[in-house]
Amino acid sequence: MLRGMTPAKQPGRPRAGIDAAVFAATLSTVHELGYAGATMDRIAAAAGVAKTTLYRRWPSKGALITDCLLDALGPAPLEGVGREEVMATAIRWVAAEIGKPGVGAAFAGVFVDAVNDPALRAILSTRLQDPYRIALQDALGEPENRVLLFIDIVVGTLLHRLGMTGEPMVDADVTALVEMVRHHFG
Amino acid sequence: MLRGMTPAKQPGRPRAGIDAAVFAATLSTVHELGYAGATMDRIAAAAGVAKTTLYRRWPSKGALITDCLLDALGPAPLEGVGREEVMATAIRWVAAEIGKPGVGAAFAGVFVDAVNDPALRAILSTRLQDPYRIALQDALGEPENRVLLFIDIVVGTLLHRLGMTGEPMVDADVTALVEMVRHHFG
DNA sequence: CGGTATCGCTACCGGTGGTAGCGTAATTGG
DNA sequence: CCAATTACGCTACCACCGGTAGCGATACCG
Numbered sequence: 001m002l003r004g005m006t007p008a009k010q011p012g013r014p015r016a017g018i019d020a021a022v023f024a025a026t027l028s029t030v031h032e033l034g035y036a037g038a039t040m041d042r043i044a045a046a047a048g049v050a051k052t053t054l055y056r057r058w059p060s061k062g063a064l065i066t067d068c069l070l071d072a073l074g075p076a077p078l079e080g081v082g083r084e085e086v087m088a089t090a091i092r093w094v095a096a097e098i099g100k101p102g103v104g105a106a107f108a109g110v111f112v113d114a115v116n117d118p119a120l121r122a123i124l125s126t127r128l129q130d131p132y133r134i135a136l137q138d139a140l141g142e143p144e145n146r147v148l149l150f151i152d153i154v155v156g157t158l159l160h161r162l163g164m165t166g167e168p169m170v171d172a173d174v175t176a177l178v179e180m181v182r183h184h185f186g
Numbered sequence: 187m188l189r190g191m192t193p194a195k196q197p198g199r200p201r202a203g204i205d206a207a208v209f210a211a212t213l214s215t216v217h218e219l220g221y222a223g224a225t226m227d228r229i230a231a232a233a234g235v236a237k238t239t240l241y242r243r244w245p246s247k248g249a250l251i252t253d254c255l256l257d258a259l260g261p262a263p264l265e266g267v268g269r270e271e272v273m274a275t276a277i278r279w280v281a282a283e284i285g286k287p288g289v290g291a292a293f294a295g296v297f298v299d300a301v302n303d304p305a306l307r308a309i310l311s312t313r314l315q316d317p318y319r320i321a322l323q324d325a326l327g328e329p330e331n332r333v334l335l336f337i338d339i340v341v342g343t344l345l346h347r348l349g350m351t352g353e354p355m356v357d358a359d360v361t362a363l364v365e366m367v368r369h370h371f372g
Numbered sequence: 373c374g375g376t377a378t379c380g381c382t383a384c385c386g387g388t389g390g391t392a393g394c395g396t397a398a399t400t401g402g
Numbered sequence: 403c404c405a406a407t408t409a410c411g412c413t414a415c416c417a418c419c420g421g422t423a424g425c426g427a428t429a430c431c432g
Binding site: 010011012013014015016049050051052053056 | 406407408409410411412
Binding site: 105111125145149152153158162166 | 365
Protein backbone atom coordinates (compact mmCIF):
# COMPACT_ATOMS: atom_id res chain seq x y z
CA MET A 1 0.00 0.00 0.00
CA LEU A 2 1.12 3.48 -0.83
CA ARG A 3 -1.20 5.15 1.61
CA GLY A 4 0.59 6.91 4.39
CA MET A 5 3.99 6.68 2.79
CA THR A 6 6.23 9.67 3.23
CA PRO A 7 7.29 10.74 -0.26
CA ALA A 8 10.92 10.07 -1.05
CA LYS A 9 13.06 13.14 -0.46
CA GLN A 10 13.91 14.91 -3.69
CA PRO A 11 17.25 16.54 -4.27
CA GLY A 12 17.44 20.28 -4.59
CA ARG A 13 16.02 23.20 -2.72
CA PRO A 14 12.58 22.45 -1.30
CA ARG A 15 9.64 24.68 -2.06
CA ALA A 16 8.96 27.40 0.44
CA GLY A 17 5.62 27.26 2.26
CA ILE A 18 4.11 30.23 0.56
CA ASP A 19 0.67 28.90 -0.33
CA ALA A 20 -1.11 30.33 2.69
CA ALA A 21 0.41 33.78 2.12
CA VAL A 22 -0.43 33.66 -1.58
CA PHE A 23 -4.03 32.65 -0.98
CA ALA A 24 -4.54 35.34 1.62
CA ALA A 25 -2.97 37.95 -0.65
CA THR A 26 -5.13 36.80 -3.56
CA LEU A 27 -8.39 37.09 -1.67
CA SER A 28 -7.62 40.46 -0.17
CA THR A 29 -6.43 41.85 -3.50
CA VAL A 30 -9.56 40.63 -5.28
CA HIS A 31 -11.61 42.13 -2.49
CA GLU A 32 -9.94 45.52 -2.80
CA LEU A 33 -9.53 45.79 -6.57
CA GLY A 34 -11.90 43.29 -8.10
CA TYR A 35 -11.12 40.30 -10.28
CA ALA A 36 -9.71 42.27 -13.19
CA GLY A 37 -7.82 44.63 -10.89
CA ALA A 38 -6.21 41.77 -9.03
CA THR A 39 -3.28 41.35 -11.38
CA MET A 40 -0.63 38.72 -10.97
CA ASP A 41 1.91 41.44 -10.26
CA ARG A 42 -0.17 42.87 -7.45
CA ILE A 43 -0.95 39.47 -5.95
CA ALA A 44 2.73 38.60 -6.01
CA ALA A 45 3.67 41.89 -4.37
CA ALA A 46 1.00 41.51 -1.69
CA ALA A 47 2.21 37.99 -0.94
CA GLY A 48 5.87 39.05 -0.83
CA VAL A 49 6.70 36.67 -3.66
CA ALA A 50 8.07 37.02 -7.18
CA LYS A 51 5.55 36.81 -10.01
CA THR A 52 7.61 34.13 -11.68
CA THR A 53 7.20 31.98 -8.61
CA LEU A 54 3.44 32.12 -9.00
CA TYR A 55 3.74 30.90 -12.57
CA ARG A 56 6.04 28.10 -11.47
CA ARG A 57 3.26 26.75 -9.25
CA TRP A 58 0.06 27.60 -11.13
CA PRO A 59 -0.31 27.47 -14.90
CA SER A 60 -2.56 30.53 -15.13
CA LYS A 61 -4.32 33.20 -13.13
CA GLY A 62 -7.56 31.22 -13.28
CA ALA A 63 -5.88 28.13 -11.86
CA LEU A 64 -4.45 30.17 -8.98
CA ILE A 65 -7.86 31.66 -8.19
CA THR A 66 -9.47 28.23 -8.33
CA ASP A 67 -7.00 26.80 -5.83
CA CYS A 68 -7.45 29.86 -3.68
CA LEU A 69 -11.22 29.33 -3.61
CA LEU A 70 -10.76 25.66 -2.82
CA ASP A 71 -8.60 26.63 0.13
CA ALA A 72 -10.97 29.33 1.31
CA LEU A 73 -14.09 27.20 1.19
CA GLY A 74 -12.78 23.98 2.65
CA PRO A 75 -14.99 20.91 2.88
CA ALA A 76 -18.77 21.35 2.89
CA PRO A 77 -20.03 21.40 6.50
CA LEU A 78 -22.43 18.48 6.11
CA GLU A 79 -21.15 16.31 8.97
CA GLY A 80 -24.04 14.97 11.00
CA VAL A 81 -26.65 16.90 9.06
CA GLY A 82 -29.89 14.97 8.57
CA ARG A 83 -30.86 14.22 5.00
CA GLU A 84 -33.81 16.60 5.22
CA GLU A 85 -31.56 19.50 6.05
CA VAL A 86 -28.65 18.85 3.70
CA MET A 87 -29.86 21.14 0.92
CA ALA A 88 -30.85 23.98 3.22
CA THR A 89 -27.51 23.73 4.99
CA ALA A 90 -25.60 23.70 1.71
CA ILE A 91 -27.46 26.72 0.35
CA ARG A 92 -26.94 28.82 3.46
CA TRP A 93 -23.30 27.82 3.58
CA VAL A 94 -22.66 28.77 -0.05
CA ALA A 95 -24.53 32.04 0.44
CA ALA A 96 -22.39 32.89 3.44
CA GLU A 97 -19.15 31.99 1.65
CA ILE A 98 -20.01 34.04 -1.43
CA GLY A 99 -20.72 36.94 0.88
CA LYS A 100 -17.21 36.84 2.33
CA PRO A 101 -14.85 39.56 1.07
CA GLY A 102 -13.36 38.64 -2.29
CA VAL A 103 -14.82 35.16 -2.52
CA GLY A 104 -17.85 36.07 -4.60
CA ALA A 105 -15.91 38.27 -7.00
CA ALA A 106 -13.21 35.64 -7.40
CA PHE A 107 -15.85 33.01 -8.06
CA ALA A 108 -17.61 35.05 -10.72
CA GLY A 109 -14.36 36.05 -12.38
CA VAL A 110 -12.83 32.62 -12.74
CA PHE A 111 -16.18 31.51 -13.98
CA VAL A 112 -16.31 33.71 -17.01
CA ASP A 113 -12.67 33.07 -17.80
CA ALA A 114 -13.73 29.43 -18.01
CA VAL A 115 -16.50 30.03 -20.55
CA ASN A 116 -13.95 30.20 -23.33
CA ASP A 117 -10.98 28.41 -21.81
CA PRO A 118 -11.51 24.65 -21.85
CA ALA A 119 -8.36 23.99 -19.83
CA LEU A 120 -9.54 26.26 -17.05
CA ARG A 121 -13.03 24.77 -17.27
CA ALA A 122 -11.56 21.34 -16.66
CA ILE A 123 -9.64 22.60 -13.62
CA LEU A 124 -12.71 24.32 -12.24
CA SER A 125 -14.97 21.35 -12.77
CA THR A 126 -12.57 18.72 -11.49
CA ARG A 127 -10.89 20.44 -8.59
CA LEU A 128 -13.66 22.68 -7.31
CA GLN A 129 -17.08 21.35 -8.29
CA ASP A 130 -16.59 17.58 -8.25
CA PRO A 131 -15.74 17.21 -4.54
CA TYR A 132 -18.85 19.08 -3.49
CA ARG A 133 -21.00 17.28 -6.03
CA ILE A 134 -19.84 13.91 -4.75
CA ALA A 135 -20.38 14.91 -1.14
CA LEU A 136 -23.91 15.99 -2.00
CA GLN A 137 -24.64 12.79 -3.89
CA ASP A 138 -23.50 10.78 -0.87
CA ALA A 139 -25.54 12.86 1.55
CA LEU A 140 -28.67 12.94 -0.58
CA GLY A 141 -28.72 9.71 -2.55
CA GLU A 142 -29.80 11.69 -5.59
CA PRO A 143 -28.47 10.93 -9.09
CA GLU A 144 -25.65 13.01 -10.55
CA ASN A 145 -27.72 15.04 -12.99
CA ARG A 146 -30.11 16.21 -10.30
CA VAL A 147 -27.26 17.24 -8.01
CA LEU A 148 -25.67 19.13 -10.90
CA LEU A 149 -28.91 20.99 -11.51
CA PHE A 150 -29.10 21.78 -7.81
CA ILE A 151 -25.59 23.25 -7.91
CA ASP A 152 -26.40 25.31 -11.01
CA ILE A 153 -29.47 26.75 -9.32
CA VAL A 154 -27.82 27.61 -6.03
CA VAL A 155 -24.47 28.95 -7.19
CA GLY A 156 -25.90 30.56 -10.32
CA THR A 157 -28.62 32.40 -8.46
CA LEU A 158 -26.30 33.71 -5.77
CA LEU A 159 -23.67 34.83 -8.27
CA HIS A 160 -26.24 36.52 -10.51
CA ARG A 161 -27.49 38.54 -7.59
CA LEU A 162 -23.94 39.53 -6.67
CA GLY A 163 -23.11 40.54 -10.23
CA MET A 164 -26.28 42.52 -10.76
CA THR A 165 -26.35 44.44 -7.50
CA GLY A 166 -22.78 44.30 -6.26
CA GLU A 167 -24.07 42.96 -2.95
CA PRO A 168 -24.61 39.41 -1.71
CA MET A 169 -28.16 38.15 -1.42
CA VAL A 170 -30.03 39.13 1.75
CA ASP A 171 -31.24 36.48 4.18
CA ALA A 172 -34.91 36.78 3.26
CA ASP A 173 -34.21 35.90 -0.35
CA VAL A 174 -31.87 33.07 0.63
CA THR A 175 -34.72 31.69 2.72
CA ALA A 176 -37.08 31.91 -0.25
CA LEU A 177 -34.54 30.05 -2.35
CA VAL A 178 -34.26 27.36 0.33
CA GLU A 179 -38.05 26.94 0.43
CA MET A 180 -38.33 26.65 -3.33
CA VAL A 181 -35.58 24.06 -3.60
CA ARG A 182 -36.91 22.13 -0.62
CA HIS A 183 -40.32 21.64 -2.21
CA HIS A 184 -38.87 20.55 -5.51
CA PHE A 185 -36.01 18.32 -4.48
CA GLY A 186 -37.26 17.35 -1.04
CA MET B 187 -47.17 66.49 -26.57
CA LEU B 188 -43.76 65.44 -27.75
CA ARG B 189 -44.82 61.99 -28.79
CA GLY B 190 -44.47 61.38 -32.46
CA MET B 191 -42.45 64.49 -33.12
CA THR B 192 -39.69 64.16 -35.65
CA PRO B 193 -36.52 65.40 -33.95
CA ALA B 194 -35.23 68.71 -35.27
CA LYS B 195 -32.52 68.18 -37.88
CA GLN B 196 -29.07 68.86 -36.49
CA PRO B 197 -26.34 70.49 -38.50
CA GLY B 198 -23.35 68.46 -39.53
CA ARG B 199 -22.84 65.06 -41.06
CA PRO B 200 -25.46 62.57 -39.88
CA ARG B 201 -24.46 59.32 -38.30
CA ALA B 202 -24.20 56.37 -40.61
CA GLY B 203 -26.60 53.50 -39.95
CA ILE B 204 -23.99 51.07 -38.73
CA ASP B 205 -25.65 49.70 -35.61
CA ALA B 206 -27.04 46.57 -37.26
CA ALA B 207 -23.68 45.71 -38.82
CA VAL B 208 -21.87 46.35 -35.53
CA PHE B 209 -24.27 44.20 -33.51
CA ALA B 210 -24.04 41.34 -36.00
CA ALA B 211 -20.25 41.57 -36.05
CA THR B 212 -20.14 41.66 -32.26
CA LEU B 213 -22.21 38.52 -31.81
CA SER B 214 -20.39 36.53 -34.44
CA THR B 215 -16.98 37.58 -33.11
CA VAL B 216 -17.94 36.64 -29.55
CA HIS B 217 -19.23 33.35 -30.87
CA GLU B 218 -15.99 32.57 -32.69
CA LEU B 219 -13.43 33.88 -30.22
CA GLY B 220 -15.20 34.19 -26.89
CA TYR B 221 -15.80 37.28 -24.80
CA ALA B 222 -12.15 38.00 -24.09
CA GLY B 223 -11.11 37.21 -27.65
CA ALA B 224 -13.70 39.54 -29.09
CA THR B 225 -11.55 42.65 -28.94
CA MET B 226 -12.76 46.05 -30.01
CA ASP B 227 -10.28 45.98 -32.90
CA ARG B 228 -11.67 42.72 -34.18
CA ILE B 229 -15.29 43.76 -33.77
CA ALA B 230 -14.57 46.98 -35.64
CA ALA B 231 -12.83 45.11 -38.43
CA ALA B 232 -15.64 42.56 -38.73
CA ALA B 233 -18.19 45.37 -38.91
CA GLY B 234 -16.19 47.34 -41.48
CA VAL B 235 -15.94 50.29 -39.13
CA ALA B 236 -13.11 52.17 -37.44
CA LYS B 237 -12.49 51.37 -33.78
CA THR B 238 -12.68 55.04 -32.90
CA THR B 239 -16.22 55.11 -34.28
CA LEU B 240 -17.21 52.44 -31.81
CA TYR B 241 -15.88 54.52 -28.95
CA ARG B 242 -17.76 57.56 -30.26
CA ARG B 243 -21.03 55.68 -29.83
CA TRP B 244 -20.45 53.44 -26.82
CA PRO B 245 -18.45 54.44 -23.77
CA SER B 246 -16.93 51.01 -23.21
CA LYS B 247 -16.82 47.47 -24.50
CA GLY B 248 -19.31 46.41 -21.85
CA ALA B 249 -21.78 49.07 -22.95
CA LEU B 250 -21.49 47.93 -26.56
CA ILE B 251 -22.10 44.31 -25.60
CA THR B 252 -25.09 45.31 -23.47
CA ASP B 253 -26.71 47.19 -26.35
CA CYS B 254 -25.92 44.28 -28.63
CA LEU B 255 -27.72 41.88 -26.29
CA LEU B 256 -30.66 44.24 -26.01
CA ASP B 257 -30.92 44.27 -29.78
CA ALA B 258 -30.52 40.50 -30.09
CA LEU B 259 -33.12 39.64 -27.48
CA GLY B 260 -35.83 42.11 -28.36
CA PRO B 261 -38.97 42.35 -26.25
CA ALA B 262 -40.02 39.38 -24.17
CA PRO B 263 -42.59 37.29 -26.11
CA LEU B 264 -45.34 37.48 -23.50
CA GLU B 265 -48.13 38.85 -25.71
CA GLY B 266 -51.35 36.96 -25.12
CA VAL B 267 -49.74 34.48 -22.72
CA GLY B 268 -52.02 33.49 -19.84
CA ARG B 269 -50.80 34.39 -16.37
CA GLU B 270 -50.28 30.73 -15.51
CA GLU B 271 -47.86 30.29 -18.38
CA VAL B 272 -45.89 33.53 -18.15
CA MET B 273 -43.05 32.11 -16.09
CA ALA B 274 -42.70 28.93 -18.10
CA THR B 275 -42.70 30.93 -21.32
CA ALA B 276 -40.11 33.35 -19.99
CA ILE B 277 -37.80 30.56 -18.81
CA ARG B 278 -37.93 28.68 -22.09
CA TRP B 279 -37.40 31.89 -24.03
CA VAL B 280 -34.33 32.88 -21.99
CA ALA B 281 -32.94 29.36 -22.27
CA ALA B 282 -33.32 29.44 -26.05
CA GLU B 283 -31.74 32.90 -26.34
CA ILE B 284 -28.76 31.98 -24.18
CA GLY B 285 -28.29 28.93 -26.38
CA LYS B 286 -27.93 31.06 -29.51
CA PRO B 287 -24.37 31.48 -30.81
CA GLY B 288 -22.54 34.19 -28.92
CA VAL B 289 -25.43 35.35 -26.80
CA GLY B 290 -24.65 33.25 -23.73
CA ALA B 291 -20.93 34.05 -23.78
CA ALA B 292 -21.63 37.76 -24.26
CA PHE B 293 -24.07 37.69 -21.38
CA ALA B 294 -21.68 35.99 -19.01
CA GLY B 295 -18.81 38.24 -20.00
CA VAL B 296 -20.53 41.57 -19.58
CA PHE B 297 -21.80 40.25 -16.33
CA VAL B 298 -18.45 39.72 -14.71
CA ASP B 299 -17.14 42.99 -16.05
CA ALA B 300 -20.03 44.53 -14.14
CA VAL B 301 -19.10 42.97 -10.80
CA ASN B 302 -16.43 45.59 -10.29
CA ASP B 303 -17.55 48.36 -12.62
CA PRO B 304 -20.45 50.30 -11.09
CA ALA B 305 -20.98 52.34 -14.25
CA LEU B 306 -21.40 49.23 -16.33
CA ARG B 307 -23.60 47.70 -13.65
CA ALA B 308 -25.92 50.67 -13.90
CA ILE B 309 -26.10 50.32 -17.68
CA LEU B 310 -26.78 46.61 -17.42
CA SER B 311 -29.42 46.99 -14.77
CA THR B 312 -31.23 49.95 -16.32
CA ARG B 313 -31.08 49.17 -20.01
CA LEU B 314 -31.22 45.39 -20.02
CA GLN B 315 -32.82 44.07 -16.85
CA ASP B 316 -35.39 46.74 -16.01
CA PRO B 317 -37.55 46.41 -19.14
CA TYR B 318 -37.95 42.67 -18.67
CA ARG B 319 -38.51 43.04 -14.94
CA ILE B 320 -41.29 45.57 -15.53
CA ALA B 321 -42.89 43.42 -18.22
CA LEU B 322 -42.88 40.49 -15.82
CA GLN B 323 -44.35 42.53 -12.99
CA ASP B 324 -47.16 43.65 -15.28
CA ALA B 325 -47.83 40.14 -16.52
CA LEU B 326 -47.65 38.50 -13.12
CA GLY B 327 -48.85 41.06 -10.61
CA GLU B 328 -46.01 40.04 -8.32
CA PRO B 329 -44.00 42.54 -6.25
CA GLU B 330 -40.63 43.75 -7.49
CA ASN B 331 -38.46 41.77 -5.10
CA ARG B 332 -40.09 38.49 -6.05
CA VAL B 333 -39.65 39.18 -9.75
CA LEU B 334 -36.01 40.07 -9.14
CA LEU B 335 -35.48 36.77 -7.34
CA PHE B 336 -37.14 34.99 -10.24
CA ILE B 337 -34.75 36.65 -12.70
CA ASP B 338 -31.74 35.77 -10.54
CA ILE B 339 -32.80 32.14 -10.44
CA VAL B 340 -33.51 31.76 -14.14
CA VAL B 341 -30.65 33.71 -15.66
CA GLY B 342 -28.17 32.67 -12.99
CA THR B 343 -28.92 28.98 -13.35
CA LEU B 344 -28.71 29.00 -17.14
CA LEU B 345 -25.47 30.99 -17.16
CA HIS B 346 -23.87 28.80 -14.51
CA ARG B 347 -24.57 25.73 -16.58
CA LEU B 348 -23.11 27.40 -19.64
CA GLY B 349 -19.99 28.50 -17.79
CA MET B 350 -19.40 25.14 -16.16
CA THR B 351 -19.95 22.89 -19.16
CA GLY B 352 -19.50 25.19 -22.14
CA GLU B 353 -22.89 24.02 -23.45
CA PRO B 354 -26.37 25.44 -22.92
CA MET B 355 -28.74 23.57 -20.66
CA VAL B 356 -30.57 20.63 -22.23
CA ASP B 357 -34.36 20.64 -22.49
CA ALA B 358 -34.95 18.08 -19.76
CA ASP B 359 -33.19 20.25 -17.20
CA VAL B 360 -34.97 23.37 -18.42
CA THR B 361 -38.23 21.54 -17.86
CA ALA B 362 -37.18 20.61 -14.33
CA LEU B 363 -36.37 24.26 -13.69
CA VAL B 364 -39.78 25.27 -15.00
CA GLU B 365 -41.51 22.79 -12.72
CA MET B 366 -39.62 23.93 -9.66
CA VAL B 367 -40.33 27.58 -10.26
CA ARG B 368 -43.98 26.89 -11.11
CA HIS B 369 -44.63 25.24 -7.75
CA HIS B 370 -42.93 27.98 -5.80
CA PHE B 371 -44.16 31.09 -7.56
CA GLY B 372 -47.34 29.67 -9.06
C1' DC C 373 -20.76 78.75 -50.12
C1' DG C 374 -19.64 78.38 -44.60
C1' DG C 375 -20.51 75.89 -40.47
C1' DT C 376 -20.82 71.65 -38.18
C1' DA C 377 -20.54 66.99 -36.88
C1' DT C 378 -19.18 62.40 -38.16
C1' DC C 379 -16.02 59.12 -40.35
C1' DG C 380 -11.60 56.50 -41.17
C1' DC C 381 -6.94 56.40 -40.11
C1' DT C 382 -2.54 56.31 -37.73
C1' DA C 383 -0.22 56.75 -33.80
C1' DC C 384 0.09 56.35 -29.19
C1' DC C 385 -0.39 55.22 -23.86
C1' DG C 386 -0.55 52.42 -19.63
C1' DG C 387 -1.22 48.15 -18.28
C1' DT C 388 -1.76 42.74 -18.41
C1' DG C 389 -0.94 37.74 -18.74
C1' DG C 390 2.79 35.11 -19.47
C1' DT C 391 7.93 33.75 -20.59
C1' DA C 392 13.21 33.57 -20.73
C1' DG C 393 17.38 33.78 -18.52
C1' DC C 394 20.49 34.93 -14.93
C1' DG C 395 22.68 34.68 -10.40
C1' DT C 396 21.80 32.91 -5.89
C1' DA C 397 20.05 30.18 -1.94
C1' DA C 398 18.82 25.77 0.08
C1' DT C 399 18.82 21.04 0.33
C1' DT C 400 20.56 15.84 -0.54
C1' DG C 401 23.99 12.58 -1.31
C1' DG C 402 28.89 11.41 -1.48
C1' DC D 403 33.68 19.99 2.08
C1' DC D 404 31.98 19.31 -2.63
C1' DA D 405 29.02 18.34 -6.53
C1' DA D 406 24.33 18.01 -8.26
C1' DT D 407 19.82 19.58 -8.21
C1' DT D 408 15.95 22.32 -7.56
C1' DA D 409 13.55 26.61 -6.22
C1' DC D 410 13.82 31.50 -5.53
C1' DG D 411 14.05 36.68 -6.70
C1' DC D 412 14.93 39.77 -10.20
C1' DT D 413 15.08 42.16 -14.59
C1' DA D 414 13.89 42.30 -18.99
C1' DC D 415 10.95 41.28 -22.45
C1' DC D 416 6.81 39.99 -25.65
C1' DA D 417 2.23 40.35 -27.85
C1' DC D 418 -1.82 42.13 -26.95
C1' DC D 419 -5.87 44.94 -25.10
C1' DG D 420 -8.97 48.87 -23.77
C1' DG D 421 -9.09 53.42 -24.57
C1' DT D 422 -7.54 58.28 -26.34
C1' DA D 423 -5.72 62.21 -29.35
C1' DG D 424 -5.44 64.43 -33.50
C1' DC D 425 -5.55 64.52 -38.37
C1' DG D 426 -7.77 65.24 -43.08
C1' DA D 427 -11.84 63.95 -45.61
C1' DT D 428 -16.79 63.76 -46.09
C1' DA D 429 -21.76 64.62 -45.77
C1' DC D 430 -25.28 67.22 -44.37
C1' DC D 431 -27.90 72.00 -43.18
C1' DG D 432 -28.95 76.89 -44.09
